[in-house]
Amino acid sequence: xxxxxxxxxWDKKSIYISGILAVFASLPLAQVQAASLQVAPIxxxxxxxxxxKELWLxxxxxxxxxxxxxxxxxxxxxxQDTLAPTxxxxxxxxxxxxxxxxxxLVRLIKPAAIPVNQEQAxxxxxxxLPDNKSNDNKTGLNILLQYSIPVFYKxxxxxxxxxxxxxxxxVQFKYAKGQLTATNLSNSYIRLSQxxxxxxxxxxxxxxxxxxxxxxxxxxxxWSLPKVISFDPSGKFQAVINSDxxxxxxxxxx
Numbered sequence: 001x002x003x004x005x006x007x008x009x010w011d012k013k014s015i016y017i018s019g020i021l022a023v024f025a026s027l028p029l030a031q032v033q034a035a036s037l038q039v040a041p042i043x044x045x046x047x048x049x050x051x052x053k054e055l056w057l058x059x060x061x062x063x064x065x066x067x068x069x070x071x072x073x074x075x076x077x078x079x080q081d082t083l084a085p086t087x088x089x090x091x092x093x094x095x096x097x098x099x100x101x102x103x104x105l106v107r108l109i110k111p112a113a114i115p116v117n118q119e120q121a122x123x124x125x126x127x128x129l130p131d132n133k134s135n136d137n138k139t140g141l142n143i144l145l146q147y148s149i150p151v152f153y154k155x156x157x158x159x160x161x162x163x164x165x166x167x168x169x170x171v172q173f174k175y176a177k178g179q180l181t182a183t184n185l186s187n188s189y190i191r192l193s194q195x196x197x198x199x200x201x202x203x204x205x206x207x208x209x210x211x212x213x214x215x216x217x218x219x220x221x222x223w224s225l226p227k228v229i230s231f232d233p234s235g236k237f238q239a240v241i242n243s244d245x246x247x248x249x250x251x252x253x254x
Contacts, residue, residue, distance in 0.1 A: 036059055036063075036128075037057060043149070047154055048156055050110065051109065051110055052109050053108040055149070056103050056106070058098070058103040059103070062100050064100065066096070067096055070127070071085070072123045075216070076219040083123055089109070093106065110153065116155055117155070119155055121152055122153075125148055126146065128145045130144060155187060159188040164246075166248075170184075171184050174252065174253045181221070190215050192214075193211045194247060195239045197231075198238060200235050231254050
């Protein structure tokens with residue numbers, strides 16, 4: 001899941017700014033109003049037999065909130081995620097208002113005419129919307145959340161999992177000049193997290209404690225590591241793949 005804080009300056013133009021945590025530190029606590037939108041689940045997979053899935057939006061705050069859902073086709077090009085509007089996945093409702101302590105069901109529907117010969121990927125962008133009615137009477141900052149929920153149409157081809165560990169036999173990894181590259185030749189996406197480097201003498205260097213990223217079917221993704229690794233023949237990269245219960249060694253080529 002991606003969850004970004006959006007800031008509403010509460011002026012009449014409703015300027016939004018993202019990723020400026022330093023602003024929080026400079027403001028009195030009373031001027032910061034907490035966001036209250038929660039989303040579940042954070043990953044959705046359609047089997048070939050599934051026609052619909054559920055997404056739940058929950059208001060954990062003390063006032064009404066408004067939310068918007070946008071459906072995007074998800075592809076990867078030149079090691080970059082690309083999103084585009086699509087009708088290959090339908091969400092309803094697209095805009096809703098949720099009372100305090102209540103939740104709203106969003107139905108996700110796979111159109112019957114959509115063939116799934118290869119795994120397809122989407123992103124549901126869920127935005128908490130500003131309360132325009134009360135903007136004129138408020139000051140300070142209101143944190144608005146944005147969620148990006150991965151959705152996949154799976155095929156009948158099963159991903160190989162042995163004793164809780166996902167097979168990466170058909171995923172090629174390379175490391176060069178501070179970049180780790182993964183090419184996914186399998187029939188299912190892979191998600192990398194908790195990436196570490198273990199040197200030949202056993203020293204562990206944490207690189208990404210959380211999510212590294214996804215590699216969609218037939219695609220290649222590269223990530224710049226936070227530090228350059230002196231990769232030696234006895235060293236190794238380890239990461240958790242998908243929802244595995246432990247990490248595994250990546251077959252990285254130098």
